[in-house]
Amino acid sequence: MSTLKPAALARSEARPVVPFTSYDVGWIVLCIGMAIGSGIVFMPVQVGLKGLWVFLAAITLSYPAVYHLQNLFLRTLMQSEVCEDYAGAISHYLGKNWGIALALVYFVMLFGAIVTYATSITYDSASYLQTFHVTDHPLSGNGWYSLALIAVLVAISAQGERLLFKVAGPMVGVKFTIIVAMAVVMVPHWNIQNILRPLDVGNFMRDVVLTLPFALFSILYVQILNPMNIAYRKLESDPRVAAYRIVRANRIAYAVLVVSVLFFACSFAFTISQADARYALEHNVSALAIVARVMPGVWVKAMSVMLDMFAILSAFFGIYLGFHEAVRGILLNVLGRFVRREAMHKSVVNIGVAVAITAMLCIWVSANFSTMLILQITGPIYGITTCLVPCYLIWRVPSLRNLRGWPVWFVSFYGLLLIVSPLFKLFE
Template sequence: MHGTSASHQIPFTRYDAGWVILCIGMAIGAGIVFLPVQVGITGLWVFAASVLLAYPALYMMQELYLKTLAESDECDDYASIITQYLGKNWGFVLGVAYSLMLLKGMLTYSLAVTFDSAKYLQTFGITDSLLSNNALYSLAVLSFLVLIAAQGERLLFKISGPLVIFKLGVVVLLGAVMIPYWDIKNNIPAFPDVKQFAIDTILTVPFTLFSILFVQILSPMNIAFRRAEPESRIATYRAIRANRIAFLILAISVLFFAVSFTFALSHEQALSAKAQNISALALAASVIPANAVLFMTTALNIFAIVTAFLGIYLGFEEGLAGMAMNLMTRFTPKEKISRRMVTFGVAVFIVVALWLWVRIQFSILLLQQIASPIYGIISFIIPCLLVYKVAALHKYKSLKLFYVFAFGVLLCMSPVLKALGY
């Protein structure tokens, strides 16, 4: 099925394009808008090293992740897939871990959409004070986003599609518009001390990874293709094809954007953005005297965070609903459980939990680093362990597996270094 002749017989439909767009929308979120801040702090050499480590590992991991999901007989949610491989107890434990991975994204985007939107309203003179300090404002924003996301993938295609295409265009255009503001002489630092270089690279790897990561939407995409396509091998091929196209588009666009922004923003401006808990785009909109840049950064930031939030909701809701079903089916027959009520209950829980989280005002950059082990374990390490533990997955054993596993371990080191004061 994965041969050349077979692939030519499988058309690339609007449905496939819709998932490519959602994957891109998932990736262009907090990862890209906060990447220039981290790169501005650590330097271009560190960023280059982190890209060489992260991008190949990410490509191999996401393809392996899809293949391990696709081998299951039934395909309702992540927890049910793991249950088929390892039993109900492991299914629940890894379902919790999977939801924690998605939770990190939800926490990041809920903070970003609240604080950045409030910052823009103040920047444009619409409000005198920051509305992010108002509890009702954050509750209204989060409730509105969850209401849209809970309607399902078809509505997300219609809403996210134009926004994602627009913001991808803005990513490329903004990279070009920033060229006149480049100060290469002052913004490319000398090569750092080797020890500091290694430490900074490990700390920057999570940001580089999250700049084009969309593993959170791979399970919902796999499930959707399995439901839409009666032949599971064709469904797997379509999911992997969508993953590859999205990855290639993102790698080229994001690298250009990040490098251009790095040349334009100084180390001091990056430190200022970190202190204010805002993205590089929000900072650029307030420091660069150009209306075009102001409007583009505003649109990109808001669209990026909103569409990423909408995209990750599919996976997060699926993960929580899967855990709820796992627990409930231990006491009640599956056919007696209302899936609709479970979905509604999960939506209400998500709104309340995110609202309480936003009130804490946790640092987004710190969250990116301390949460990286969750992605390291769930996205990189567990698929590798599944390949070795489950007989049906043994065919995916290769040298790539060791690199993916090693990168997962590397991701787990970031918060350790942060705890040690680096």
Template structure:
């Protein structure tokens, strides 16, 4: 069958599974999850390291991501019950492993929420000032960030249906803007200046490793795969069909993102010089903030502003589903050690999780931590939780050994590469 070579669904059954608006909703949400901080900062990194390094990082990262996300869904599909990621791991390896792996998954999601809470707060305040809505920066007031985060969490906490309604038009719009910005950059290409010669081998290898996290994050949406798998399992009686639909949605979103993001990044790298990219790094601004310096006019300014805001908001809404699920999973794992499951008030747990997320993110925003530094320091979390752990599960859990292949080892090695990024930065590269 077409959705997965390793997941068995009868051909007659797979061919009869329609692609519904619900499926499309998850495809859109996956794309919205991916088009966030990664894509807006990727062209800056490409401008610094060069197009050849970016090409190498794409050849390294994109296949690894494709194999990993399929493997991730396949490992989830084999569990008898499907409530949350930590619960699935508990079924495989017991409660202690469930807590440990659930916490790692939690930290991976937390990194995304920390990034988007900072970006949503400071970018929103800056744009309100730039467009003359406010005279000062609202981000200087702690009440602004508290109100904004509470508003976003209240929307996201309503579940995937309301997130679909809020996110879908925004995701379609920002995907269109990504392609359109790439097109309008074409007249400003300067291949002679921005197509560098091949660097020295050692520098080329190091820069490729350092660029790999940015390349990966530009189309990565693994945070939403577990909630998507759970959602399909709830609406589909046959778990094989549920997994087929999840893998199909994952692949459609992946291929759309590869085409759109590669075009966007390459177009920007041909239009922006190395010096402009270095300037953006020093100012801690995104490629979208540089767009107005390359192409003057209100149209580009409005497009880049809208893309930046919508990218952050839709990614925030998408990743919240995964974070809430992860926290609930860890909380339930701990609570049920002391209270029988049937006596736990799940409504109280859900409300407590929402309040915990709002207060935690609000406190984090007050630190004003660097987003770029966070991206660099957090890559090992993704390497371990998203790439290494699914591979370990394949060889540790008997029911998953059927998924063992050279692709699994490739995913594992890429996970190790991601863990090298902060080490190389600490060494001064």
């Protein structure tokens, strides 16, 4: 396994141009697909509830923070000598006990994301089937429907990234095109009154902090960065080339997302009223499901359905790679205390993890927890795992001293805001 020393990482930044291949495109597409998921389809609901100015303040804080936290998170993993799973990487820096403890926090973070997508897929698809008169009643309450749907998605996701490039790639391409098209199509339906609501100065900071998780999740793809790091380092024998390709893919995906998501979100903010946003919150559906109901035109409805389902499906495929790796890492960390890793059958472990994930998701979906609430309460977990843990490693581990600088302080501050964000829900 190739390892990346700090000096090698620094030199990788100045390497000559490395060929840009379809494999790089595949990972960039998966990163974009991971980000354009529940965050982007539920963020307009929060914008409609809180107002455009709150949203703009939240993204002014969040979007620079997202770049730096993902960059630091990725680089701490890239410089680890262990490159099999998150638990192993942390164990390399801090020992097995810290490895399992932080791996559990990492698991909770990814669990919150994957159950959000599983719930959205089940309930939004059932809502669309009813809206377009395919069914008389929503199938979301049918346990067999959710089981069949989730089992198929897990079976596809478990095949690995190269199959997902083929399956999710076209979806991401279609939904990215639709994002731009819908943002343009909604322009004639803009209503200035939707953003000219009186500004609640007294609750402005409260609303900004409450909106941080939504702004974060609108372009976040940190969940897929470790699988990408593992894949590139297994592919490339030269750690400098692997580092260059990882960093390049990360930067391209981020730049594309910022431009497209901002245009899309602002267009929605001008289109969806506060009443529409409240309806979406009460019925646990995304903003796109609302657009299919309230905006005229068959093409608008068709585009909203395709974007909603493709966004959530491709994000599910992306998050599964990270979630499977997290569950597998915890399992191997525990079993490794009693059995040598060489004695474990990888295929049996992988099948067992896939079955366990399917069961967990079906149980969660049947409980029908609020997706909007999940996005808010998982903010602290992301604050810990993606902000504070990498910053702690950078200051604690001598081999990571090359990463020290002002971004570490900025990401730490943003992580603390994410941690306290659910407390502001008490003041609504």
